[in-house]
Amino acid sequence: xxxQHTVKAVAVLAATLALTAAHADPxxxxxxLINGEEELATQAPAPDHLEGALxxxxxxxxxxxxxxxxxxxxxxxxxxxxxxxxxxxxxWSTPExxxxxxxxxxxxxxEESMKGVRAQxxxxxxxxxxWALENYVNDCRTNRMGAExxxxxxxxxxNMTAAIGLQSRGMPVxxxxxxxxxxxxxKGKEMYYTRFGQLEMSCANCHEDNFGKNIRSDHLSQxxxxxxxxxxxxxxxxxxxxxxxxxxVRDTRGVPFEAGSQEFRELELYVASRGNGLxxxxxxxxx
Amino acid sequence: xxxxxxxxxxxxxxxxPVMAEIAPADVPWAEDGSISESLTGTPGKPEEGKxxxxxxxxxxxxxxxxxEALPDVPFQGNIGPQLDGAADRWSEAQxxxxxxxxxxxxxxxxxxGMYKVGPFIRPGVAYTAKPPEKPEDIQPILSxxxxxxxxxxxxxxxx
Numbered sequence: 186x187x188x189q190h191t192v193k194a195v196a197v198l199a200a201t202l203a204l205t206a207a208h209a210d211p212x213x214x215x216x217x218l219i220n221g222e223e224e225l226a227t228q229a230p231a232p233d234h235l236e237g238a239l240x241x242x243x244x245x246x247x248x249x250x251x252x253x254x255x256x257x258x259x260x261x262x263x264x265x266x267x268x269x270x271x272x273x274x275x276x277w278s279t280p281e282x283x284x285x286x287x288x289x290x291x292x293x294x295x296e297e298s299m300k301g302v303r304a305q306x307x308x309x310x311x312x313x314x315x316w317a318l319e320n321y322v323n324d325c326r327t328n329r330m331g332a333e334x335x336x337x338x339x340x341x342x343x344n345m346t347a348a349i350g351l352q353s354r355g356m357p358v359x360x361x362x363x364x365x366x367x368x369x370x371x372k373g374k375e376m377y378y379t380r381f382g383q384l385e386m387s388c389a390n391c392h393e394d395n396f397g398k399n400i401r402s403d404h405l406s407q408x409x410x411x412x413x414x415x416x417x418x419x420x421x422x423x424x425x426x427x428x429x430x431x432x433x434v435r436d437t438r439g440v441p442f443e444a445g446s447q448e449f450r451e452l453e454l455y456v457a458s459r460g461n462g463l464x465x466x467x468x469x470x471x472x
Numbered sequence: 473x474x475x476x477x478x479x480x481x482x483x484x485x486x487x488x489p490v491m492a493e494i495a496p497a498d499v500p501w502a503e504d505g506s507i508s509e510s511l512t513g514t515p516g517k518p519e520e521g522k523x524x525x526x527x528x529x530x531x532x533x534x535x536x537x538x539x540e541a542l543p544d545v546p547f548q549g550n551i552g553p554q555l556d557g558a559a560d561r562w563s564e565a566q567x568x569x570x571x572x573x574x575x576x577x578x579x580x581x582x583x584x585g586m587y588k589v590g591p592f593i594r595p596g597v598a599y600t601a602k603p604p605e606k607p608e609d610i611q612p613i614l615s616x617x618x619x620x621x622x623x624x625x626x627x628x629x630x631x
Contacts, residue, residue, distance in 0.1 A: 383595045383610065384584040385575075394582065395551050401528075401535040402547040435601040440594045 210397055211248035220261055225355055229462030238393055245463055249406035250471055258470040266347055266416040266468030269423050273348030283331030296352055303353035304465050307454050309365040315450050318346050337445035343414045343423040350467030358411050360457045373455025382439025409460040412469025419472055426453055493616045496589045505576030506565035511616035521625030524618045531614055557631040567626045571619050586614045
């Protein structure tokens with residue numbers, strides 16, 4: 186028994202050391218166990234299309250955050266995003282617009298109708314356009330409810346995408362990158378490797394070449410989007426994927442694309458595909 | 473007495489041939505990415521260079537580089553090589569080249585050009601996320617003299 190423990194400890198240590206040598210430390214000794222019951226996988230085999238660019242494993246951003254931040258995401262009572270999820274759930278069944286209909290009038294129970302939706306977004310719609318979850322939400326609002334579109338980064342939109350995203354929590358990210366999606370995916374990929382701004386930095390410079398390392402006080406993750414929209418302690422509020430993209434491009438002393446733009450939806454598809462296989466963590470907590 | 477002294481210095485300054493500062497576009501690059509000429513003709517001050525290197529809004533070199541010689545500076549990054557001993561590894565001309573635009577020395581470098589105004593892809597005015605209205609809105613990250621100060625500090629990093 187004792188021996189077994191020792192053997193295990195040595196094996197863990199060896200694994201940790203090997204990892205440190207390749208890329209410094211995503212945490213190795215913690216599990217994302219939600220509410221003490223549901224475990225979310227925070228790493229997955231790297232998708233084939235990456236051709237080894239991230240080694241053989243993709244990691245959730247959760248593994249790069251400090252102990253306190255990680256703990257907040259383990260318990261839905263401690264996770265500040267659940268205030269927004271609750272607001273989203275309330276809106277789900279509140280009639281609005283000239284049609285006086287609520288989401289629930291058409292989609293019934295969110296837990297059933299929206300299960301798995303987040304995991305496949307963004308995707309090509311039946312008109313051949315690349316749509317993110319926000320586009321689908323606003324399409325229902327304007328065309329089926331006769332209500333006004335929400336702003337991409339509005340609180341209402343984040344409440345709703347958090348509530349919908351939660352219904353896929355734990356399911357593997359599985360965005361489609363072939364067929365009609367392929368040309369969008371290619372453009373997103375090109376953008377990921379483009380060095381923007383006066384600092385001439387690409388997403389890959391930070392999140393592929395240097396994840397695990399520190400840029401001043403920031404511990405660089407792989408820049409995965411499986412947890413969005415998420416609560417950012419620094420902003421004391423919910424942050425959408427495109428908001429994060431805007432921030433990262435601005436930090437290169439660059440001019441970002443608009444939230445919701447064609448360019449950022451293509452980037453979203455490509456970045457999502459880099460996390461194919463990771464569990465949806467929406468709504469995550471980061472600092 | 474003091475006034476007279478100041479005046480004399482000013483007059484002497486005017487009399488001497490004033491060296492024009494080298495603009496970012498006119499930097500005399502050598503083939504190997506080094507720059508042997510001072511950008512200003514005024515010797516750099518290591519103490520000033522240290523401030524530039526450790527201040528976020530200036531060079532912020534410690535975002536990516538650790539410098540053991542500066543143990544009081546918190547949160548030193550580990551993206552680039554540690555800079556202690558830089559002056560043993562590189563000449564002054566090479567260090568000037570690396571600071572002005574490291575891509576002339578390391579072609580795909582992650583290190584930003586500190587005395588460079590383009591061409592860039594979608595450059596913004598500093599961190600405002602706003603495009604420039606006129607070319608002068610894009611200023612080099614460091615001034616020519618700040619580059620000289622940084623180089624002077626790097627030259628003190630001997631092991």
